[in-house]
Amino acid sequence: MNGLELLTWARGPGLALALGICVFGVILRSVEILALGRKPDLAPARAVTPGSGWRTIFSRSLPPPGMLRRAPLTYLGGYVFHLGFAVTLFFFVPHIELIRGVLGLSWPGLPNSLIDAATIAAILAMIALLIGRLVDPVKRLLSGGGDWLAWALTFAPLATGYAAYHHWFENYALTLALHILSIELLLALLPFTKLFHVVSLFMARWYNGDIAGRKGVAT
């Protein structure tokens, strides 16, 4: 199989397969969580705080007072990576074209120079976060295979995409095929790795806010 054939497979059956696994996995994992249900809380609620869970979904995106200073690398690295990744993913014109082909939805893209900057920022932030994980005693103790895997799965599409866009390698078709395959691997493994936090954190934040609200803690 040469680069072009690989590219054709990645764009067609490969993409369908990856999306299928991703959707199936997200449903499976969500059911696994939600089907456990909640234990009845026999204590009467301290306060009636409608919307506490929903508010926490948003409010938890900001660092609580004092935390930015305590863990600047974790917060700043985290923001730069997530924003850079999202901008690159959703506002690079060829990506929007692809999404339009699959979902029929589209929106205006950003100029390539901005996308380029966002990609570089995300890559640098990821490298900084990796070093932080290797150096910080807490993170090193907590980290296991799943953390390194999640990092590699996320880094690969950024690196291959950057290489493809800048024509770093002779064989453009192959580089692009590798880029698409790396995304497909990311999609297929997302539900079964730590990357699933992109879905489950909404549940976790909601429960957290709801539980705190019942206890009379403002969110």
Place this chain on the structure above:
Amino acid sequence: MSASFERGINAFKEVIDAPVASFFSSCVHCGLCAETCLFYTETGDPQYAPIRKLEPLRRTWFQEYTLLGRLAKLAGLSKPVTDEELAAWSPLVYDSCSMCGRCSMVCPVGNDLTLMIRKMREGMAADGHAPEGLITATTRAVTSGSPAGVKWVTVQAQTTPMKPPTAASRSALPTSRANSSAASSRRPRNSRSSA
């Protein structure tokens, strides 16, 4: 597997519900919860990271309530939770958490770690790995009604109103004056509680 250990693991399984499963699914090992925990900030020892205190509970969740974990267990690839491990975790779960709730307010993915530590204690208690003093106090509370072991006669003596001293007893006891003033000062409390 000892009976108490089985009870402990069953209690672990019982306390795991949808919130706990969503919390464990979401943790990205960012370490921010440690930065809020006084046991870590005061010692610098990473084992006090709040999420670390929950490791046996996390593995129970993964092995029992996820497809991947169950497959890994069937294939013999997962590390089962052991009685010795729970014994080793007891100081982390009990002595190294004041239930202050700071970690739960900071975790960026929204994990309520305090709630999970509280739930884990239920399993640890069922397993007999609660601290000695707590076990004794609980046993006393169940058998005698008082965690501190105060006997019923003592309570009765404290709550029964004293009779006002008679003239005879007053002359018989040199400390009668002190007694009578103590009795009178106690009386209003009794009348309030019976009201």
